[in-house]
Amino acid sequence: MVAKSESNKxxxxxxxxxxxxxxxxxxxxxxxxxxxxxxxxxxxxxLLEASRCIQCKNxxxxxxxxxxxxxxxxxxxxxxxxxxxxxxxxxxxxxxPAVCGRVCPQEDQCEKECILGIRYEPVAIGRLERYVADxxxxxxxDQGKECAYSEVTRKCTKEKVAIVGSGxxxxxxxxxxSKKGYRVTIFEALHKAGGVLVYGIPEFRLxxxxxxxxxxxxxxxDVNISVNAVIGKTLTVEDLINDxxxxxxxxxxxxxxxxxxxxxxxxxxxxSANEYLTRSNLMKAYKFPECDTPIIRGKNVAVVGGGNxxxxxARTALRLGADHVYLIYRRGEAExxxxxxxxxxxxxxxxxxxLLNNPVEIMGRDGWVDKIRLIKMKLGEPDQSGRRxxxxxxxxxxxxxxxVVIMAIGQGPNPLLTSRIKGLKLNSRGYIDADPETGKxxxxxxxxxxxxxxxxxxxxxxxGAGRKAAKHIDQYIRTGKW
Amino acid sequence: MFKIISKEELAPGITRFDxxxxxxxxxxxPGQFVIIRIREGGERIPLTIAAYDREKGIxxxxxxxxxxxxxxxxxxxxxxxxxxxxxxxxNPSEIKNFGRVICVGGGAGIAPVLPIAGALKDAGNxxxxxxxxxxEGMLILEDEMRSVSDEFYICTDDGSLGYKGFVSGLxxxxxxxxxxxVKRNKTNVDRCIAIGPAVMMASVAKVTEKYGLKTIVSLNxxxxxxxxxxxxxxVEVGGKTKFVCVDGPEFDGHQVNFDLLxxxxxxxxxxxxxxxxxxxxxxxxxK
Numbered sequence: 219m220v221a222k223s224e225s226n227k228x229x230x231x232x233x234x235x236x237x238x239x240x241x242x243x244x245x246x247x248x249x250x251x252x253x254x255x256x257x258x259x260x261x262x263x264x265l266l267e268a269s270r271c272i273q274c275k276n277x278x279x280x281x282x283x284x285x286x287x288x289x290x291x292x293x294x295x296x297x298x299x300x301x302x303x304x305x306x307x308x309x310x311x312x313x314x315p316a317v318c319g320r321v322c323p324q325e326d327q328c329e330k331e332c333i334l335g336i337r338y339e340p341v342a343i344g345r346l347e348r349y350v351a352d353x354x355x356x357x358x359x360d361q362g363k364e365c366a367y368s369e370v371t372r373k374c375t376k377e378k379v380a381i382v383g384s385g386x387x388x389x390x391x392x393x394x395x396s397k398k399g400y401r402v403t404i405f406e407a408l409h410k411a412g413g414v415l416v417y418g419i420p421e422f423r424l425x426x427x428x429x430x431x432x433x434x435x436x437x438x439x440d441v442n443i444s445v446n447a448v449i450g451k452t453l454t455v456e457d458l459i460n461d462x463x464x465x466x467x468x469x470x471x472x473x474x475x476x477x478x479x480x481x482x483x484x485x486x487x488x489x490s491a492n493e494y495l496t497r498s499n500l501m502k503a504y505k506f507p508e509c510d511t512p513i514i515r516g517k518n519v520a521v522v523g524g525g526n527x528x529x530x531x532a533r534t535a536l537r538l539g540a541d542h543v544y545l546i547y548r549r550g551e552a553e554x555x556x557x558x559x560x561x562x563x564x565x566x567x568x569x570x571x572x573l574l575n576n577p578v579e580i581m582g583r584d585g586w587v588d589k590i591r592l593i594k595m596k597l598g599e600p601d602q603s604g605r606r607x608x609x610x611x612x613x614x615x616x617x618x619x620x621x622v623v624i625m626a627i628g629q630g631p632n633p634l635l636t637s638r639i640k641g642l643k644l645n646s647r648g649y650i651d652a653d654p655e656t657g658k659x660x661x662x663x664x665x666x667x668x669x670x671x672x673x674x675x676x677x678x679x680x681x682g683a684g685r686k687a688a689k690h691i692d693q694y695i696r697t698g699k700w
Numbered sequence: 701m702f703k704i705i706s707k708e709e710l711a712p713g714i715t716r717f718d719x720x721x722x723x724x725x726x727x728x729x730p731g732q733f734v735i736i737r738i739r740e741g742g743e744r745i746p747l748t749i750a751a752y753d754r755e756k757g758i759x760x761x762x763x764x765x766x767x768x769x770x771x772x773x774x775x776x777x778x779x780x781x782x783x784x785x786x787x788x789x790x791n792p793s794e795i796k797n798f799g800r801v802i803c804v805g806g807g808a809g810i811a812p813v814l815p816i817a818g819a820l821k822d823a824g825n826x827x828x829x830x831x832x833x834x835x836e837g838m839l840i841l842e843d844e845m846r847s848v849s850d851e852f853y854i855c856t857d858d859g860s861l862g863y864k865g866f867v868s869g870l871x872x873x874x875x876x877x878x879x880x881x882v883k884r885n886k887t888n889v890d891r892c893i894a895i896g897p898a899v900m901m902a903s904v905a906k907v908t909e910k911y912g913l914k915t916i917v918s919l920n921x922x923x924x925x926x927x928x929x930x931x932x933x934x935v936e937v938g939g940k941t942k943f944v945c946v947d948g949p950e951f952d953g954h955q956v957n958f959d960l961l962x963x964x965x966x967x968x969x970x971x972x973x974x975x976x977x978x979x980x981x982x983x984x985x986x987k
Contacts, residue, residue: 493930512971585963
């Protein structure tokens with residue numbers, strides 16, 4: 219009895235420690251550079267934060283993680299200062315810890331399920347994940363090893379598996395299959411592997427050398443990456459089958475930008491968020507003219523949309539020297555799909571939120587954007603998504619002066635590959651019809667996962683799909699059963 | 701890495717490269733293009749495939765020097781490598797026996813017309829070719845074009861060779877002389893393919909429209925990924941927005957909004973000039 223109350227006391231003490239905040243660059247300084255906003259925990263921060271975990275007997279956090287990382291154990295290892303072992307524990311389930319520690323919406327996943335969150339604040343699981351991953355990168359860098367985490371190079375000898383797309387779903391599936399000994403080749407259409415991690419998410423949120431190191435780690439696991447290969451064009455699915463690939467995992471992402479269909483969208487200075495971010499992130503247009511790809515540096519920029527991509531575009535525009543960046547969203551802040559942290563960061567940096575506003579026309583002069591016409595909206599009855607439907611307020615139109623407009627209103631399925639695979643069943647929206655549990659499509663041996671199945675979602679959900687598919691690809695190859 | 705097997709200057713500023721690209725050569729068809737990136741930090745630029753040899757795994761690219769990236773390309777030598785090359789992208793040309801087909805090529809645009817004209821000839825068409833350039837010295841692939849043509853005409857802006865004037869001028873004269881139905885202004889030609897600078901394609905389309913002659917143009921808009929992901933290449937065709945990279949590059953010339961195409965081609969003019977000037981300065985210093 220005595221012992222139990224002692225431990226209870228200890229627990230109470232633990233939970234009273236406030237959640238350790240993430241050190242960040244000052245908003246005034248960071249909005250002028252592309253360096254990472256969140257600078258990461260120190261060892262002291264990490265130890266303190268890890269000590270808040272009460273090591274539940276039946277941890278609920280794990281059920282909130284799409285790849286089921288053994289969160290309880292890795293945090294315990296941190297408290298024991300066994301950082302490398304903590305990282306290995308994460309890697310059992312997740313091969314991209316430095317990425318996930320940064321971009322996962324933990325507040326909707328593991329941290330949402332943390333018991334502490336009921337009365338206090340949840341343990342900062344994502345920040346701890348990032349800490350152990352970054353610590354290892356730094357340790358290797360200090361030893362002069364810049365690439366891979368480990369020097370262990372394996373040799374896979376089992377059947378060949380092809381993975382189409384090197385984003386989060388493809389990378390995860392590749393890692394899992396490689397662990398099981400399969401000879402995996404990832405085919406990537408662009409010149410660089412990483413998918414949305416390299417073309418979409420900006421440097422200030424996810425440094426590209428971190429992504430590169432995670433990919434190098436995969437390569438050290440004997441995963442082969444073939445860039446400049448557009449499946450459906452350079453090679454077809456039939457070519458892959460004839461070449462001896464026993465299974466194919468399609469993880470090409472969403473990747474067809476939506477426009478609103480309003481007048482003026484083809485004026486010079488109007489971008490899809492995909493183009494704007496690809497120019498800045500993948501092509502390094504923010505370094506122009508040191509790098510050759512140009513981008514229009516607007517003075518007054520309007521970004522349309524309320525998701526993470528809209529936030530990334532707005533904050534990129536700011537860093538490219540805009541004086542004023544408007545974020546135009548047709549619903550209210552509560553309905554915004556972006557992460558709270560991203561909204562907070564955008565606000566701190568001075569993005570001007572025009573909520574309950576919607577563009578009706580983009581106007582131009584001599585072929586260039588010079589104004590955007592907005593209409594005010596009000597919230598009506600909830601729609602199918604459960605969010606209140608925005609309704610235009612008639613006669614409330616007004617114009618604002620802008621020289622760049624970025625459309626960040628989502629994407630659809632890119633038909634480049636899917637339309638070229640005979641017999642592949644698509645759903646009514648054009649996404650691949652695949653079993654959410656196994657990734658199996660209507661074609662034997664062909665699996666699919668990530669945004670090309672679900673529509674635009676998160677990095678970690680795509681990773682979860684990659685992991686599940688790997689398990690069933692293994693099963694299929696071993697048993698031959700579909 | 702994609703090795704340059706041979707290089708030939710076809711005219712001042714226009715260079716032909718034969719590049720080792722086995723997978724692309726195996727799949728390439730007339731009308732398709734590749735995107736290349738010459739070196740780290742470089743742009744992704746689209747280039748039409750001018751020829752391909754499936755056996756040897758070689759494709760030919762023809763590039764006109766207009767800015768830094770094309771200057772960098774022109775500076776590469778036999779044996780050098782192009783860092784990235786991806787393709788074949790876009791839809792192939794529609795090739796079948798249409799009957800009498802006019803192939804119009806202007807400037808560096810003659811290069812992409814060549815494989816299409818050849819394929820049309822092989823498909824049994826009567827091929828009438830009209831190629832043009834500013835002046836005699838700038839005319840490329842004359843012999844190659846002649847060899848795939850049943851009728852062959854040359855124009856130069858300055859009259860130094862062949863017809864004096866634009867390809868659209870000669871085309872109009874040809875169509876006028878070959879009317880099948882004089883009353884209805886109908887020509888006996890069944891199809892026209894025109895590739896060249898946007899302004900040339902626009903004027904060809906204007907001429908053929910009068911004669912009700914179906915005209916296919918291949919658009920050369922600015923691109924980044926080339927797989928439909930970014931929308932940089934969007935154009936208006938028949939009042940609808942289309943992506944040149946995946947919906948094209950060939951479209952019905954009578955439906956294309958050429959003003960918009962030309963306006964969008966000029967988006968980065970200033971930046972391109974800055975970049976090119978800095979590069980030229982850099983080259984001078986090196987010398």
